[in-house]
Each structure stands twice: as C-alpha cells, then as structure tokens.
Amino acid sequence: MSPHTSPENLIPQRVREERMRRGLTLDQLATQAGVSRAMISKIERGESSPTAVLLSRIADAMGLSMSALMREPRSAPTAIQRVQEQQQWTDPATGYIRRLLSPPGDAAEVEIVAVELPPGQTVSFAASATLHSDDQILLLEGQLTLTSGATVYELQPGDCARVSTHEEQSFGNGGTTAARYLVIKRHFR
Structure with missing residues (x-):
C-alpha cells in the first residue's frame, strides 16, 4: 500500500485485516458492532462506503479508533506528518470531512483530527464500549452544537x-x- 492511498480505498482492506487479526468472523463482528453481516461484507469488498457512524461502531467493536481504519497499520512512530500525507475522508451520508493531522504513533498518544461539518448536518456517535478517549473540541469557524x-x-x-x-x-x-473544528483525542483503555 502507498502512503498516498485514500481512506476510501484503505477502509475495506483495513476492516478485513483487523477483523481477521482478531480472529473474528463476519457474524461475530456484526454482533459486536450492531451492524448486519451483509453490510460488513459489502464494506470489506469495497461495495459500500461506510458512514462515519457505521465506521465508528465497527472500529469500536474491534477496540480501534476510526483513524486506525483510515490509515496504514502503524509501524514506527514518525515525528512529522506533512500536509500531503494527511489522510482525508468524507462521510458519504453527511459530507462531514475528517482529516488526520497527527503523525502515526502509539495508539495511546494524543491524536488530532480536523473536521469540517457542512451546514444543516449532524453526526452522532454512540458511547464507546472499548476504546475510550478524553476529547477536546476546539471550534475554529462557524457554529457547533x-x-x-x-x-x-x-x-x-x-x-x-x-x-x-x-x-x-x-x-x-x-x-x-x-x-x-479540531478534535484533540487522548486515548486510553
């Protein structure tokens, strides 16, 4: 995989890799995530683009952040993440744009994500069952509820x-x- 592979192309592969790495069947992941087996199968085959809400549920069921499913598996931490290397993903349901700013590193580190939420849109995430973080939300422009x-x-x-x-x-x-807005996440288990 190339460092410039888009999240849309990485997500199917990453979901499958992480599911298999954990020894989960499609049925097991579907049950844990509260998502249909057919939908996970379509995502893994690249036949369906998950929404932010759906991707969050799948990631949480595997104890991962959404960002972990949008980029290459982490190897050695890096000191800098150049703007051209920052992964950007658009939620197909809302147009919500999520850009991963932080250099790859240990999952316990701080993660910074830039978000652009179009007018009139709402994105909701269930409480995390496995991977928890304290988040700080800094609004840069517009208004946010x-x-x-x-x-x-x-x-x-x-x-x-x-x-x-x-x-x-x-x-x-x-x-x-x-x-x-920026989301500054400090992950912990």
Whole structure:
C-alpha cells in the first residue's frame, strides 16, 4: 500500500485485516458492532462506503479508533506528518470531512483530527464500549452544537469543550456556513 492511498480505498482492506487479526468472523463482528453481516461484507469488498457512524461502531467493536481504519497499520512512530500525507475522508451520508493531522504513533498518544461539518448536518456517535478517549473540541469557524450525554454546548469560534467517549456524542451545525473544528483525542483503555 502507498502512503498516498485514500481512506476510501484503505477502509475495506483495513476492516478485513483487523477483523481477521482478531480472529473474528463476519457474524461475530456484526454482533459486536450492531451492524448486519451483509453490510460488513459489502464494506470489506469495497461495495459500500461506510458512514462515519457505521465506521465508528465497527472500529469500536474491534477496540480501534476510526483513524486506525483510515490509515496504514502503524509501524514506527514518525515525528512529522506533512500536509500531503494527511489522510482525508468524507462521510458519504453527511459530507462531514475528517482529516488526520497527527503523525502515526502509539495508539495511546494524543491524536488530532480536523473536521469540517457542512451546514444543516449532524453526526452522532454512540458511547464507546472499548476504546475510550478524553476529547477536546476546539471550534475554529462557524457554529457547533455539541451534545455529550445530556449536556449541550453551543460553541462559537475559539470555544473549547472537553468531552469523553464514555458518553454518546452529537455534533450539529445549525448555521449557514461550514463548522470547522479540531478534535484533540487522548486515548486510553
């Protein structure tokens, strides 16, 4: 695989590799992720592009971050991630754009992700069952309604909120322009 392989092309291969590495059948992964066996099979064959929500559920069922399924398996940590090497992926359901900024490294390290959420769109993620992180959300442009569990934050540019993947999270853009924000994740098990 090339370092310039797009996440859309890597995801099918990475889902299959990680499922097999864990000794999971399609049925087992489907049950753990709450996704149909047929859908996982279609994703692995590259016949269906998963949404951000679906990819998050599959990654969580295997104890991985979404980012782990969007890039090459980690080898040695690197000190720099050049802009042309940063993987960018677009959610087919919402147009949500996710760009992996952090250099590859140990899964326990801090991960930085840049997100662009189109106006009128919402992306919701279930509470993580396996891989937890404390996340800080820094809004750069636009407006963002961030819901973490029962708490709702109305963010304006420059606002930063701390949330945990122990709780369900929802990111909504009720504005008329894209919401651009950074997610700084500190993973722990």
